[in-house]
Amino acid sequence: MxxxxxxxxxxxxxxxxxxxxxxxxxxxxxxxxxxxxxxxxxxxxxxxxxxxxxxxxxxxxxxxxxxxxxxxxxxxxxxxxxxxxxxxxxxxxxxxxxxxxxxxxxxxxxxxxxxxxxxxxxxxxxxxxAVYGLAEVFGEQCRDADFISNPGCYPTATLLGLIPAVNAGWIDPSTIIVDAKSGVSGAGRGLSQSFHYSEMNENFLAYKVNRHQHTPEIEQVLSQIAGKEVLTTFTTHLVPMTRGILSTMYAQLTDSKSDEEFIDLYREYYKGRPFVRIRPSGQWPATKEVWGSNYCDIGFSVDERTGRVTIVSVIDNLVKGAAGQAIQNLNLMMGWDETTGLEFTPVYP
Amino acid sequence: MxxxxxxxxxxxxxxxxxxxxxxxxxxxxxxxxxxxxxxxxxxxxxxxxxxxxxxxxxxxxxxxxxxxxxxxxxxxxxxxxxxxxxxxxxxxxxxxxxxxxxxxxxxxxxxxxxxxxxxxxxxxxxxxxAVYGLAEVFGEQCRDADFISNPGCYPTATLLGLIPAVNAGWIDPSTIIVDAKSGVSGAGRGLSQSFHYSEMNENFLAYKVNRHQHTPEIEQVLSQIAGKEVLTTFTTHLVPMTRGILSTMYAQLTDSKSDEEFIDLYREYYKGRPFVRIRPSGQWPATKEVWGSNYCDIGFSVDERTGRVTIVSVIDNLVKGAAGQAIQNLNLMMGWDETTGLEFTPVYP
Amino acid sequence: MxxxxxxxxxxxxxxxxxxxxxxxxxxxxxxxxxxxxxxxxxxxxxxxxxxxxxxxxxxxxxxxxxxxxxxxxxxxxxxxxxxxxxxxxxxxxxxxxxxxxxxxxxxxxxxxxxxxxxxxxxxxxxxxxAVYGLAEVFGEQCRDADFISNPGCYPTATLLGLIPAVNAGWIDPSTIIVDAKSGVSGAGRGLSQSFHYSEMNENFLAYKVNRHQHTPEIEQVLSQIAGKEVLTTFTTHLVPMTRGILSTMYAQLTDSKSDEEFIDLYREYYKGRPFVRIRPSGQWPATKEVWGSNYCDIGFSVDERTGRVTIVSVIDNLVKGAAGQAIQNLNLMMGWDETTGLEFTPVYP
Amino acid sequence: MxxxxxxxxxxxxxxxxxxxxxxxxxxxxxxxxxxxxxxxxxxxxxxxxxxxxxxxxxxxxxxxxxxxxxxxxxxxxxxxxxxxxxxxxxxxxxxxxxxxxxxxxxxxxxxxxxxxxxxxxxxxxxxxxAVYGLAEVFGEQCRDADFISNPGCYPTATLLGLIPAVNAGWIDPSTIIVDAKSGVSGAGRGLSQSFHYSEMNENFLAYKVNRHQHTPEIEQVLSQIAGKEVLTTFTTHLVPMTRGILSTMYAQLTDSKSDEEFIDLYREYYKGRPFVRIRPSGQWPATKEVWGSNYCDIGFSVDERTGRVTIVSVIDNLVKGAAGQAIQNLNLMMGWDETTGLEFTPVYP
CATH class of the missing domain: 3.40.50.720 (NAD(P)-binding Rossmann-like Domain)
Known part of the structure; x- marks a missing residue:
């Protein structure tokens, strides 16, 4: 009980x-x-x-x-x-x-x-x-922890998209480029000219290029997984919508691999982790498909011409990227089922 | 049990x-x-x-x-x-x-x-x-019914906003004018040039003026409540958003009344009905404040100069205006608590 | 020259x-x-x-x-x-x-x-x-004026939609109800929680009901046209878009009239005034159809059942509702062609 | 004359x-x-x-x-x-x-x-x-041409952002990764479930990853400039807005360079070309800042840690990415000033 x-x-x-x-x-x-x-x-x-x-x-x-x-x-x-x-x-x-x-x-x-x-x-x-609460990766350390530092929104989407491949040695971590896009709620409730409706509506922009504070958070975890220092190129953009992060990640393959091999690798890595859903080959996740929920959906495309893989992950920045993952961490802390209180279906449309 | x-x-x-x-x-x-x-x-x-x-x-x-x-x-x-x-x-x-x-x-x-x-x-x-399933008004008839006809989205927002005043005889039903606005999901999933993103985005328009099929639905119920035939002027508009209906209703008062009297009348009428929330004087409901939930929020302003009242109600057209009310009706049919399975907090922002 | x-x-x-x-x-x-x-x-x-x-x-x-x-x-x-x-x-x-x-x-x-x-x-x-610069109505007074007070955005859309009918005595001015909707740029560049992107996006709301400062501006002009004091019910709403005003106007007819008669009356009244476009019966103007331009488009529907007419007008609030009409007034002041420098086609889509 | x-x-x-x-x-x-x-x-x-x-x-x-x-x-x-x-x-x-x-x-x-x-x-x-009508690069060949093939929208934004650096040999073309984002009007007026308002609103997605038909167009021109075959990784995304393309481009530097050096290189390359505007260091272009106009704005950030440059360019996909550039090409064809009929200020906000 x-x-x-x-x-x-x-x-x-x-x-x-x-x-x-x-x-x-x-x-x-x-x-x-x-x-x-x-x-x-x-x-x-x-x-x-x-x-x-x-x-x-x-x-x-x-x-x-x-x-x-x-x-x-x-x-x-x-x-x-x-x-x-x-x-x-x-x-x-x-x-x-x-x-x-x-x-x-x-x-x-x-x-x-x-x-x-x-x-x-x-x-x-x-x-x-502090235990870094990326639940699907460091869940074991979260169990019985008293103090959890909840991951940032961009790092959550990005790390869930990259870690299985880095962990398996399938991509060269020094070649990772992350092009991330976020809805405006990620910037919080504070007022600013940039987030004034009339200026943000029907607008798309890059910001804090090569300077975003989530860069070292991503690099710290990737370095830990890779077992060596990893530097990344990380760019953030604002999308004229309220919720959602989509992270597009690029890296050079260390060896030839297919979409299907990536899908299998990730499905295996996230086995028993209900909030990560791996898409079939050729199907790309959209932010609306996780809207309001704690899911992270991931898709892949290997390009044989360039020897690179493109990985796309999506989350709701306020749920899996903030409050939802925090509750997932509480569940782990308390020894409850990871999904308790989080069984929300994405709101669509 | x-x-x-x-x-x-x-x-x-x-x-x-x-x-x-x-x-x-x-x-x-x-x-x-x-x-x-x-x-x-x-x-x-x-x-x-x-x-x-x-x-x-x-x-x-x-x-x-x-x-x-x-x-x-x-x-x-x-x-x-x-x-x-x-x-x-x-x-x-x-x-x-x-x-x-x-x-x-x-x-x-x-x-x-x-x-x-x-x-x-x-x-x-x-x-x-068929029992007309406007739950807060005809809930008693829904209990033990085998067949419920779920109200339309515009009629739900509009009737919940008008019925207590018509029922009390506070407004002259022959003077009712309803100016309703809906998000685009109300039009369903079928494709049409009007709902093509590039044309509906950053656009606002009126449609089916004086011809909308929800007109007789509103009039049928108001006539029943008023005890005499009621004709209304009813206009529908499309808002560049996915979900939400806001209905602005105008009518001539039969006698002088204040905002506070309206608020008291409505709070009394909807007593024990948790999905209708009456706003304090001077505060107007916004569609986002009921987004994703089964609530209907209502506000009032009496204008002494013209002897008219303006009533504003909001719902999520897909929830209280469709699926949510349908489940509320199931709950009534089955003798369950009206809110079972519907205790969703609006998603904000 | x-x-x-x-x-x-x-x-x-x-x-x-x-x-x-x-x-x-x-x-x-x-x-x-x-x-x-x-x-x-x-x-x-x-x-x-x-x-x-x-x-x-x-x-x-x-x-x-x-x-x-x-x-x-x-x-x-x-x-x-x-x-x-x-x-x-x-x-x-x-x-x-x-x-x-x-x-x-x-x-x-x-x-x-x-x-x-x-x-x-x-x-x-x-x-x-000050000459009140509603160009299509008071254009003659603008010629050779040294000081023009440019009309408000809501009054421009509303007055252009009502004046010919009031002037002709076709509607009872004491029954006029104006339900107006505006894009967010009408509120200017100043910051406010209400206009914060995350809260205004996917949201629709009423504000300043029965208190908006454009009410007396509309009433002053209608009273002048009607030759007697006119009071109106005037409601304003915010639409999740940057530009555009749509004004839906309701009034009781003094005598039976058809859509076509209204169309003819308005075409005659605005003859030689290129920025007002009267729509054929059954076609309703959308704000996007005047976006970025100085046009005001107007449509009509007479409802024989209730003896009321519904009139819909649209403008770009920053153009015909502000800067564009100001330049139109400059043209009139200077004796230039009214359209000089304003021949911009609406931007669509 | x-x-x-x-x-x-x-x-x-x-x-x-x-x-x-x-x-x-x-x-x-x-x-x-x-x-x-x-x-x-x-x-x-x-x-x-x-x-x-x-x-x-x-x-x-x-x-x-x-x-x-x-x-x-x-x-x-x-x-x-x-x-x-x-x-x-x-x-x-x-x-x-x-x-x-x-x-x-x-x-x-x-x-x-x-x-x-x-x-x-x-x-x-x-x-x-066919002369490929990228006006700022192949303008000389457009003069007196009888047949111009107007560039695609993504290639226009991308090539204007990359060509000066590739031409100068400052970046290694084999490392180029292009992450492009477009408003929905780029998909045209044809109906599709993906562009249905209710599904595209408040949504962001990737599509045609590693398969978009603009890939070989970009590669053909870069190969010509580089003097050798260039393959790129090119990803396209849909933004919930009508107009605008933002292309974020990544490449490995061949030698250490500063933001300022990039700015000078590009200003020199586009000298006398009024539709390309190079931003000062630290300032990033937004799509709204070229909305409705023929401009292409470009910004830069060199990251010394990784030895990469990030380049961001924006255009209005329907103007510089289609109709505007077509008219620019007509002007070149006819020997007129490049800007004739195109002197439109971006519409803001």
């Missing part, structure tokens, strides 16, 4: 926060006992999110460690970069289980963090404690 | 059909035992809907009454107008419970049906048997 | 400003001699609008009356409400011709202005001087 | 055709004397394109060579692949100048054409006559 736990969500007024709420409300083993935000304390959460009226009636709590400790067993920190670095150690010290959705505990090297995030890294003691 | 029933879905390859599947897969008391389509028989449903891969593995069955009778207890007919008129009587005669999502059994008058639908009406014997 | 004039644009960093630039760059009789903004003075305009790189190389001038007087003959004030009220009198006193795109000089009554705009009205002396 | 010529457009009912009309109507030296379509002959063009009502009143002509010869001096063939192969030789034999917008005369090798287009190639005699 599953016992129930009490969850607090810090950063409840961001997109990650409300998406956690959407899923946790349906989770059979979890009770949301505190919605927390540094702004609008004391007001109903639904003031800023009318879609939650009459569904969640909680008022926002302040970020108050003793209060959180009293109300909750596990904390989801859906807080901005920099805030988590300060806050998470206090939560851990208070004996709470923590799943952190920020980038603050993903990179093991403080120097690399500081180069890409342009701010001070978290304390190394806590960095060392 | 709830017993489980077996459900068949005819028209599984349309938007209504796949949306029924999305909800029924999570319904605790229902097992989908047959997905049926007149096209692609024998092929996996997920061939045409890759988002369902590994979620629903069923192959499409033909429309074969004995087979349906053998496999199912209840049938959802998500079939086009005209098809239901022929098919539903056979299903009923075979002793199946039926929820029909087409327009074929909504209008009691064959003559009116034939005027607006430009085709022969269904047999009057069966027309007479 | 047309002589050339020198134009300054105040508010060059707003959508109205850049749209004026797009058209004036192609105007054969106008030279843009100063682009003015209260922000970013001294910097190239294209810093904030990279689409103008290598097209317009001007640096932004400050709002400096003597400098404007030295550089320009005519000034377009694409400034926010409140700013124009202060600035325009100074420009006029300096002997400049002015076309003001704000709402500050549209309403003749300071009290009404103050009620709807929640700020102090402009000086009545200057209010009295 | 420029003399005027008479133009016929075959395929006037496609997106390329109506876009040619939009520009040619404003071209000072061209008169449209025949709009031609194999469908709807004898009907007004505006029946299918109401945005052209009262702008172009022509009725559609049949595809009748003697009639075309009588009415026109130059013919734009905006016809589907396969149709041009048959038709263009007849037009040339009749002594007409021809600009062909299809893919039928772009590839010099019939075998390669047949592999990618899956249909019979055009007669080699005519293939040999």
């Amino acid at each position: 599953n016992s129930s736990i009490r969850a607090a969500i810090i950063g409840s007024t961001g997109y990650g926060g409300v998406e956690l709420i959407r899923f946790l409300l349906r989770h059979p083993n979890v009770e949301i006992t505190s919605v927390i935000s540094s702004s609008s304390v004391g007001k109903p959460l639904s003031d800023g999110f009318p879609h939650l009226r009459e569904i969640i009636v909680d008022h926002l709590d302040a970020v108050d460690i003793p209060l959180i400790k009293q109300k909750a067993d596990v904390v989801f920190a859906a807080t901005p970069h920099g805030v988590s670095a300060e806050l998470v150690p206090q939560l851990l010290d208070a004996g709470l289980k923590v799943i952190d959705l920020s980038g603050d505990f993903r990179l093991k090297s403080p120097a690399v963090y500081e180069k890409y995030y342009k701010r001070k890294a978290a304390d190394e003691v806590y960095l060392a404690k | 709830n017993s489980s029933i077996r459900a068949a879905i005819i028209g599984s390859t349309g938007y209504g059909g796949v949306e029924l599947i999305r909800f029924l897969l999570r319904h605790p008391n229902v097992e989908i035992t047959s997905v049926i389509s007149s096209s692609s028989v024998g092929k996996p449903l997920s061939d045409g809907f890759p988002h369902l891969r590994e979620i629903i593995v069923d192959h499409l069955d033909a429309v074969d009454i004995p087979l349906i009778k053998q496999k199912a207890d209840v049938v959802f007919a998500a079939t086009p107008h005209g098809v239901s008129a022929e098919l539903v009587p056979q299903l009923l005669d075979a002793g199946l419970k039926v929820i029909d999502l087409s327009g074929d059994f909504r209008l009691k008058s064959p003559a009116v049906y034939e005027k607006y639908y430009k085709r022969k009406a269904a047999d009057e014997v069966y027309l007479a048997k | 047309n002589s050339s004039i020198r134009a300054a644009i105040i508010g060059s960093t707003g959508y109205g400003g850049v749209e004026l630039i797009r058209f004036l760059l192609r105007h054969p009789n106008v030279e843009i001699t100063s682009v003015i903004s209260s922000s970013s003075v001294g910097k190239p305009l294209s810093d904030g609008f990279p689409h103008l790189r290598e097209i317009i190389v001007d640096h932004l001038d400050a709002v400096d009356i003597p400098l404007i007087k030295q550089k320009a003959d005519v000034v377009f004030a694409a400034t926010p409400h409140g700013v124009s009220a202060e600035l325009v009198p100074q420009l006029l006193d300096a002997g400049l011709k002015v076309i003001d795109l704000s709402g500050d000089f549209r309403l003749k009554s300071p009290a009404v202005y103050e009620k709807y705009y929640k700020r102090k009205a402009a000086d009545e002396v200057y209010l009295a001087k | 420029n003399s005027s010529i008479r133009a016929a457009i075959i395929g006037s009912t496609g997106y390329g055709g109506v876009e040619l009309i939009r520009f040619l109507l404003r071209h000072p030296n061209v008169e449209i004397t025949s709009v031609i379509s194999s469908s709807s002959v004898g009907k007004p063009l505006s029946d299918g394109f109401p945005h052209l009502r009262e702008i172009i009143v022509d009725h559609l002509d049949a595809v009748d060579i003697p009639l075309i010869k009588q009415k026109a001096d130059v013919v734009f063939a905006a016809t589907p692949h396969g149709v041009s192969a048959e038709l263009v030789p007849q037009l040339l034999d009749a002594g007409l100048k021809v600009i062909d917008l299809s893919g039928d005369f772009r590839l010099k090798s019939p075998a390669v054409y047949e592999k990618y287009y899956k249909r019979k190639a055009a007669d080699e005699v005519y293939l040999a006559k």
Whole structure:
């Protein structure tokens, strides 16, 4: 029998926060006992999110460690970069289980963090404690962990698409080029001219080329899998849609392989992992086909002419790329079935 | 204890059909035992809907009454107008419970049906048997019914917005003007130049002005509530989005009333009906705030200068306007809690 | 022979400003001699609008009356409400011709202005001087005017749709209901949660119901045409698209009329006015069919059952609803052909 | 003094055709004397394109060579692949100048054409006559040509982004990877489930990976520039927007170079070519910044870590990628200024 736990969500007024709420409300083993935000304390959460009226009636709590400790067993920190670095150690010290959705505990090297995030890294003691929660790859380490650092959205789509091939030695990791595209919700709820409707609608653009903070996150994991340092070319683009990431990945094959061999390799690697779906040869996944769900769908094309493989993966950036994977990690932490509370069919159309 | 029933879905390859599947897969008391389509028989449903891969593995069955009778207890007919008129009587005669999502059994008058639908009406014997499943208004008649005609999308949004005021005599029904707007999925999956992405994107238009087949459906119910014949002006528009209906309704007040009085009237009328949410004065519902869910949100503004009230209601046309309400009707039919399997939080953003 | 004039644009960093630039760059009789903004003075305009790189190389001038007087003959004030009220009198006193795109000089009554705009009205002396530049209706007064107040976007679409019928006495003005819908660019370039891409995309909503500041502007003109006070019900909605307004108008007929009679009435009224196009019976205009152009397209449906007419008009809110009509007014002011510099075909698709 | 010529457009009912009309109507030296379509002959063009009502009143002509010869001096063939192969030789034999917008005369090798287009190639005699009209690169050959094959949309964006670097030997052509993204109008006006609004909206997908027919077109030109056979990896994606192509290109540098050196190289290469705009370092072009115009904007980022350069180029696929470049080619053919009739500022927002 599953016992129930009490969850607090810090950063409840961001997109990650409300998406956690959407899923946790349906989770059979979890009770949301505190919605927390540094702004609008004391007001109903639904003031800023009318879609939650009459569904969640909680008022926002302040970020108050003793209060959180009293109300909750596990904390989801859906807080901005920099805030988590300060806050998470206090939560851990208070004996709470923590799943952190920020980038603050993903990179093991403080120097690399500081180069890409342009701010001070978290304390190394806590960095060392964080388990990187890419559930399908590091799931075993997530079991019984107390502190999980939830992967970034782009790294989730990209790493799930690359790891089996790198692990098998089928592609040369030094030739990997990742061309990633994201819906606008990945940029969060903060206002900016670039995300103003009139300017983002009917528009497509590249941004942070060769500078995105998810680059070292991808490289850290690929290096670990490859057993040697891997550098990648990583480009991000914004798509005029709200949700969805599609990552197109290119690499040189180390040896001749067919589409079918790739499909078999990946199906084997992700066996028993229900949220990764491998497409048949010639069929390409579209972001809408995983919309609102925790799936990651992957397709392949080997080009014999150039000796390269093209891999395409898609996720919903707010689900598998954030809140959904966080709950998947909670399930692993707690020894529950990985899919508990996440059995949502993609919303189509 | 709830017993489980077996459900068949005819028209599984349309938007209504796949949306029924999305909800029924999570319904605790229902097992989908047959997905049926007149096209692609024998092929996996997920061939045409890759988002369902590994979620629903069923192959499409033909429309074969004995087979349906053998496999199912209840049938959802998500079939086009005209098809239901022929098919539903056979299903009923075979002793199946039926929820029909087409327009074929909504209008009691064959003559009116034939005027607006430009085709022969269904047999009057069966027309007479159909319970009009506007759950919040005719829920009592739905209980223990064997045959429910599920309301149209525009009528659902519009009638929920108008009925309490008409019922209370607060507005003059002869002055009602309905200006309704719908996302494009309301037009279904069939191809047409108007719904071609490049032409519908960044476009807004009116269509079927004074001719839409939902006009008599709205008038039939309002006449019943008002106790006299009601004619309305009803205009439909297409919005460049996939899901959502917003209905803006205007009427002359019979007597001076405030926003607050309207709010109280409606909250009282819909007491115990969790899917209707009444907004506070000055707050207007947006379609995105009910997206993917079975809610209908309603707001009001009385204008003292003109003596008119403006009422705005929103639904997700594929959920409360189709599949969700159909399942709500099944719940009523079966004596289950109205919300069973429908407790989905709107997806936001 | 047309002589050339020198134009300054105040508010060059707003959508109205850049749209004026797009058209004036192609105007054969106008030279843009100063682009003015209260922000970013001294910097190239294209810093904030990279689409103008290598097209317009001007640096932004400050709002400096003597400098404007030295550089320009005519000034377009694409400034926010409140700013124009202060600035325009100074420009006029300096002997400049002015076309003001704000709402500050549209309403003749300071009290009404103050009620709807929640700020102090402009000086009545200057209010009295302003010619209301609805070109197809008040074009004669625009000829040789020195100061034109350019109509609002909603009033332009609405008034062009209603005036011929009100003028002919065919509809009862006290029954007019206007249901208007606008693309998001109408709200300008300023940031707001409501216009954040992720929240406005796939969303449709009503706003400012019974409170929009364009209500009295519509009523002022209709009252003038009708020869008696007219009050209207006016509702505004936001459409998930960048450009376009569609206004759906309802009124009770004073006498029985056909679609064809309306079409003839309107074609006669707008004879010689190339920017108004009347659609044949049964064909409804779509916003995309005027996108990027100065056209206003209008369609009709008389409903004999209710004795009402439904009128639909569409414009591009930034062109006929702002910059395009402003240039049309300049043409009238200067005695040039109304279409000079405005012969742009709608961009489709 | 420029003399005027008479133009016929075959395929006037496609997106390329109506876009040619939009520009040619404003071209000072061209008169449209025949709009031609194999469908709807004898009907007004505006029946299918109401945005052209009262702008172009022509009725559609049949595809009748003697009639075309009588009415026109130059013919734009905006016809589907396969149709041009048959038709263009007849037009040339009749002594007409021809600009062909299809893919039928772009590839010099019939075998390669047949592999990618899956249909019979055009007669080699005519293939040999066709000048490939990438105006900024092969402009000299376009002058005085009688027959120009207008480049594809993806090749235009891609080749303008790659040619200066390949020509200078700065990148290793065997390492080129092109990740291209297009708005949906690139797929034309034909109906398909993939382009149905409800399925393409809020969706992003890859298609024809390693199989797109523009691959050999890109390779043919790069091979010519490089002086040796070049194979590329080329992937195409659909973006939920109507217009715009963004091509992200990756290649290994042959020697260390900076962003600034790339910028200088490209500015020098495109000197005197007003439609190519090179962005400063760190600024990336967005598709909306060239929307509706004939510009191609290009940005660069060299990554010293990997020794690769990332190049991003954007065009409007229907303008620089089709109709605009066709008119640019006409201008070159006729010895007119390259920009005649094309001085359109991008429409923003």
